[in-house]
Amino acid sequence: MRATLLIIEDEPLLGEELQRHFLHLGWEVEWVRDLAGAQRVLDQEGLEPDAVLSDMNLPDGNALEFLERRGGRRPGCEWIFLTGYGSVPDSARALRLGAYEFLEKPCDPNRLQMVLEAAVRSARAQRRLSEERAQQHQRYTPQLFAGDSPATARLRQMLTRLAQVPFSSLVILGETGTGKGLAAKILHAGGTRAQGPWVELNCAALPRELVEAELFGYEPGAFTGAKGRHRGLLEQADGGPLFLDEIGELEPGIQAKLLKAVEDKRFRRLGG
DSSP states (O other), X not given: OOOEEEEEOOOHHHHHHHHHHHHHTTOEEEEXXXXXXXXXXXXXXXXXXXXXXXXXXXXTEEHHHHHHHTTSOOTTOEEEEEESSOOHHHHHHHHHTTOSEEEEXXXXXXXXXXXXXXXXXXXXXXHHHHHHHHHHHHHXXXXXXXXXXXHHHHHHHHHHHHTTSXXXXXXXXXXXXXXXXXXXXXXXXXXXXXXXXOEEEETTXXXXXXXXXXXXXXXXXXXXXXXXXXXXXXXXXXXXXXXXXXXXXXXXXXXXXXHHHHHHXXXXXXXX
């Protein structure tokens, strides 16, 4: 599948050169000279580019403000800003809105091509992930708890209602084999965090001395053998659920630290 690129550039020579270069690489390229043209091809013509390469300051406005009005970057489309008027505040703002990269003119053509190729790979990975999550949403529904008994019907109704509640933590109790993990996946697939990652840990499967580092992560030198920074499961689960199976097996000290992280909504890596 050919990469799709939208170029927003008001300088005719630069815009034409960029379009020619990426067309020569086999990309599908749309070039517009202002934000009105970008809005037209994105909204009216339904273009879904893998990447947008945009000048920052255009005849009819600022591209960052345009992206902000559109609600920031959407998954599956990376924005790269190219400008001769870059500043630290602008670059920070661009990254906050989800921009993939911020480059100043004149930019080395090889570097620009490398950045755009990486952006396209990132956008397509995001689309694949969205498709997989959509399939997961269809796969995990309350109807997986089959049966006609009143108790099963109540369970399905409860899961449907709970999926719409923006809770920060939930305890699922039940005997072994009753479907606690399945219930958690149903709540994830049908809930407000469906687009976030699913991260799972069996607390009884790890040695006690490793659980804390696995949950909270660590900084270099936090303990013997900690040579690099490690993102813990709490950090990896940002935007989605962290399912802790057999949480009762955690030693009390770690349970207390985990409870504080849940209550405060923040934590420190080991050694941080």
